[in-house]
Amino acid sequence: xxxxxxxxxxxxxxxxxxxxxxxxxxxxxxxxxxxxxxxxxxxxxxxxxxxxxxxxxxxxxxxxxxxxxxxxxxxxxxxxxxxxxxxxxxxxxxxxxxxxxxxxxxxxxxxxxxxxxxxxxxxxxxxxxxxxxxxxxxxxxxxxxxxxxxxxxxxxxxxxxxxxxxxxxxxxxxxxxxxxxxxxxxxxxxxxxxx
Amino acid sequence: xxxxxxxxxxxxxxxxxxxxxxxxxxxxxxxxxxxxxxxxxxxxxxxxxxxxxxxxxxxxxxxxxxxxxxxxxxxxxxxxxxxxxxxxxxxxxxxxxxxxxxxxxxxxxxxxxxxxxxxxxxxxxxxxxxxxxxxxxxxxxxxxxxxxxxxxxxxxxxxxxxxxxxxxxxxxxxxxxxxxxxxxxxxxxxxxxxxxxxxxxxxxxxxxxxxxxxxxxxxxxxxxxxxxxxxxxxxxxxxxxxxxxxxxxxxxxxxxxxxxxxxxxxxxxxxxxxxxxxxxxxxxxxxxxxxxxxxxxxxxxxxxxxxxxxxxxxxxxxxxxxxxxxxxxxxxxxxxxxxxxxxxxxxxxxxxxxxxxxxxxxxxxxxxxxxxxxxxxxxxxxxxxxxxxxxxxxxxxxxxxxxxxxxxxxxxxxxxxxxxxxxxxxxxxxxxxxxxxxxxxxxxxxxxxxxxxxxxxxxxxxxxxxxxxxxxxxxxxxxxxxxxxxxxxxxxxxxxxxxxxxxxxxxxxxxxxxxxxxxxxxxxxxxxxxxxxxxxxxxxxxxxxxxxxxxxxxxxxxxxxxxxxxxxxxxxxxxxxxxxxxxxxxxxxxxxxxxxxxxxxxxxxxxxxxxxxxxxxxxxxxxxxxxxxxxxxxxxxxxxxxxxxxxxxxxxxxxxxxxxxxxxx
Numbered sequence: 001x002x003x004x005x006x007x008x009x010x011x012x013x014x015x016x017x018x019x020x021x022x023x024x025x026x027x028x029x030x031x032x033x034x035x036x037x038x039x040x041x042x043x044x045x046x047x048x049x050x051x052x053x054x055x056x057x058x059x060x061x062x063x064x065x066x067x068x069x070x071x072x073x074x075x076x077x078x079x080x081x082x083x084x085x086x087x088x089x090x091x092x093x094x095x096x097x098x099x100x101x102x103x104x105x106x107x108x109x110x111x112x113x114x115x116x117x118x119x120x121x122x123x124x125x126x127x128x129x130x131x132x133x134x135x136x137x138x139x140x141x142x143x144x145x146x147x148x149x150x151x152x153x154x155x156x157x158x159x160x161x162x163x164x165x166x167x168x169x170x171x172x173x174x175x176x177x178x179x180x181x182x183x184x185x186x187x188x189x190x191x192x193x194x195x
Numbered sequence: 196x197x198x199x200x201x202x203x204x205x206x207x208x209x210x211x212x213x214x215x216x217x218x219x220x221x222x223x224x225x226x227x228x229x230x231x232x233x234x235x236x237x238x239x240x241x242x243x244x245x246x247x248x249x250x251x252x253x254x255x256x257x258x259x260x261x262x263x264x265x266x267x268x269x270x271x272x273x274x275x276x277x278x279x280x281x282x283x284x285x286x287x288x289x290x291x292x293x294x295x296x297x298x299x300x301x302x303x304x305x306x307x308x309x310x311x312x313x314x315x316x317x318x319x320x321x322x323x324x325x326x327x328x329x330x331x332x333x334x335x336x337x338x339x340x341x342x343x344x345x346x347x348x349x350x351x352x353x354x355x356x357x358x359x360x361x362x363x364x365x366x367x368x369x370x371x372x373x374x375x376x377x378x379x380x381x382x383x384x385x386x387x388x389x390x391x392x393x394x395x396x397x398x399x400x401x402x403x404x405x406x407x408x409x410x411x412x413x414x415x416x417x418x419x420x421x422x423x424x425x426x427x428x429x430x431x432x433x434x435x436x437x438x439x440x441x442x443x444x445x446x447x448x449x450x451x452x453x454x455x456x457x458x459x460x461x462x463x464x465x466x467x468x469x470x471x472x473x474x475x476x477x478x479x480x481x482x483x484x485x486x487x488x489x490x491x492x493x494x495x496x497x498x499x500x501x502x503x504x505x506x507x508x509x510x511x512x513x514x515x516x517x518x519x520x521x522x523x524x525x526x527x528x529x530x531x532x533x534x535x536x537x538x539x540x541x542x543x544x545x546x547x548x549x550x551x552x553x554x555x556x557x558x559x560x561x562x563x564x565x566x567x568x569x570x571x572x573x574x575x576x577x578x579x580x581x582x583x584x585x586x587x588x589x590x591x592x593x594x595x596x597x598x599x600x601x602x603x604x605x606x607x608x609x610x611x612x613x614x615x616x617x618x619x620x621x622x623x624x625x626x627x628x629x630x631x632x633x634x635x636x637x638x639x640x641x642x643x644x645x646x647x648x649x650x651x652x653x654x655x656x657x658x659x660x661x662x663x664x665x666x667x668x669x670x671x672x673x674x675x676x677x678x679x680x681x682x683x684x685x686x687x688x689x690x691x692x693x694x695x696x697x698x699x700x701x702x703x704x705x706x707x708x709x710x711x712x713x714x715x716x717x718x719x720x721x722x723x724x725x726x727x728x729x730x731x732x733x734x735x736x737x738x739x740x741x742x743x744x745x746x747x748x749x750x751x752x753x754x755x756x757x758x759x760x761x762x763x764x765x766x767x768x769x770x771x772x773x774x775x776x777x778x779x780x781x782x783x784x785x786x787x788x789x790x791x792x793x794x795x796x797x798x799x800x801x802x803x804x805x806x807x808x809x810x811x812x813x814x815x816x817x818x819x820x821x822x823x824x825x826x827x828x829x830x831x832x833x834x835x836x837x838x839x840x841x842x843x844x845x846x847x848x849x850x851x852x853x854x855x856x857x858x859x860x
Contacts, residue, residue: 058782065830139834140830
């Protein structure tokens with residue numbers, strides 16, 4: 001490993017701290033009755049919050065009319081698993097910086113990319129479950145209608161415009177992965193020149 | 196659009212229908228008809244000045260007293276739109292005010308529960324002589340008291356009864372830093388109260404002027420002392436500001452001290468008095484242990500923010516200062532005949548008394564008053580109170596201004612605006628030169644008037660609002676009783692311009708206006724559930740319960756869109772006293788729930804998010820009695836209902852309660 005790629009690895013590992021400081025995703029529900037910027041729900045690596053203290057509660061009250069399950073952050077095991085996975089990846093990254101082995105750097109990037117992919121897929125299954133697994137006794141039933149918010153982008157659900165997009169935390173993850181990749185590419189370039 | 200002008204005169208009707216309004220305008224300031232009322236000229240120009248587009252905000256809040264409705268109206272200016280009625284000194288079934296167990300204590304007095312009062316003068320709290328928008332105080336004239344409204348939640352949070360008073364009219368005008376709220380008796384009474392005859396009025400009837408301390412942090416009121424005065428009618432007051440801070444001035448009439456046919460008997464003296472009280476000096480005397488403790492009984496009622504329940508405290512003594520025993524803090528200034536309004540200009544130098552039966556208006560000078568006191572320019576003494584020489588204190592005279600001057604407010608350009616009841620007009624004059632610069636008619640019989648901040652050191656002189664007693668033909672008729680009104684005039688130009696007429700709740704006796712920006716951002720949205728310390732609150736549906744204690748049953752109930760929990764209750768018996776303690780579990784802005792139950796002899800409950808309110812219910816018959824949500828809360832509001840099963844007296848139907856078949860509790 002070159003000293004440049006070691007520096008990149010170090011920065012990439014430290015970037016993981018940033019993922020804890022900001023939400024990784026947000027879902028925004030807009031309707032005329034919510035004139036102050038709609039209802040915004042933030043998904044963090046370890047918690048789910050609202051734009052205001054009561055936003056999550058408001059979303060749950062609205063959702064009960066269509067029979068959607070309550071969003072209870074404490075009942076979502078991923079919020080306890082993801083932080084541990086990220087810490088492991090972070091420590092692994094620091095170890096790569098110390099051990100200076102190129103194949104470990106490749107393994108690190110591969111692990112991080114895979115973990116991210118699994119995380120996004122898992123998020124999708126939660127959205128699917130909330131959107132489809134509805135209480136059959138719900139007061140509002142629209143035949144054929146499901147309420148799954150989009151994974152990425154905008155979708156109209158009854159009177160709500162629902163948008164779902166990555167947030168700052170994901171940017172840190174993306175940059176971290178990108179730095180790792182640049183490091184690998186740079187070292188490959190050096191190696192090829194040596195030969 | 197129906198213009199009153201058009202109602203009787205078809206010719207003018209045609210003129211208005213055709214776009215020839217400008218022609219009317221050019222005919223003079225007002226287009227008058229013989230039979231109809233006077234209509235506004237340049238109406239389209241005025242309309243653009245008061246039009247607030249849908250979804251836009253007004254520039255000012257206007258708080259009007261509801262007069263004999265006992266309430267406070269909250270309007271926007273310049274639109275004149277009514278936003279809210281705040282119940283203060285009268286019950287309000289719509290809001291459950293004075294009906295719910297939590298709010299009943301606010302209307303307690305030494306005479307018991309008094310459900311109505313005559314609320315006259317709203318007054319916004321001040322910091323350094325400028326309206327700060329924290330609280331609104333208002334007086335109850337009939338059963339003497341003062342209420343304090345918290346302007347973060349627009350609710351009455353405190354009331355205090357004023358002892359040794361026969362009608363609290365010259366109130367609650369504040370000192371410039373809200374150190375004191377003022378009270379004064381309009382009707383002198385025997386002190387202490389006795390069954391003395393009014394034939395002995397001069398000998399036995401006395402007045403009191405009260406100084407009620409305000410806690411600068413909480414706003415809580417506490418009577419500091421009362422000043423014992425000759426038995427006149429103390430009509431209105433204002434406190435000094437700037438250089439005159441430390442003094443409060445009261446107008447008085449009936450210095451003749453008559454007990455009957457006052458319209459004649461109290462209108463004999465050519466001059467009555469302005470009572471000038473040096474309250475700083477009086478407070479020093481009291482703090483030094485002077486004055487007499489008199490045995491009285493009065494109520495002080497305070498809403499506890501954490502429990503959202505009011506509590507009453509009965510107080511048994513009050514400190515009274517007698518100016519015949521303690522010198523140097525009360526003076527009388529002679530002022531022309533039967534003065535009403537008592538106003539101090541923004542500089543604090545000029546004290547304007549509206550001598551309502553006088554042709555000229557006398558303006559007294561504060562600095563001259565101090566000199567007169569210093570040089571002992573005294574014409575006589577009344578009960579030990581020096582009467583200063585009129586000429587020595589006179590600052591100027593506004594000559595032949597109109598008929599029946601009442602009240603004066605000020606703008607920030609050195610002009611004063613005085614209301615004239617008899618000639619039904621507002622007169623604008625220059626402070627210092629006393630020249631009259633403009634006059635406009637009002638429709639009709641103006642009492643008070645209001646310039647935003649116009650009685651403080653910092654007026655926002657954009658508008659003057661006329662508060663009218665009579666409307667006659669100004670609006671569509673509604674039988675013998677007609678609305679009272681407010682009128683908005685633009686005062687930014689040299690000439691005052693009428694912009695808008697709008698009807699008001701009750702009688703808009705006096706009003707205060709303040710820029711919306713001072714208040715709107717502090718407005719409360721919800722009460723936090725976790726801060727609710729009500730003894731009968733529940734934090735979630737899991738805590739709902741029904742508890743029987745003898746013949747009393749406590750129902751711990753919750754509301755959330757769109758159901759009550761529990762919504763079915765059994766085991767209630769005829770003869771029980773049922774208390775529904777309803778907690779609104781919502782934490783969203785603008786989601787109150789209502790609660791009403793068939794046969795309730797009080798009112799509904801209207802419960803703000805996070806609040807617990809209690810309704811007392813005494814079922815008289817066997818049966819199933821529905822209860823339901825009254826405030827349209829959600830798409831399934833109609834379904835938000837339930838039943839109380841009432842069994843015969845002595846039946847042993849067990850207490851049971853549930854919500855939904857799957858969740859039997």
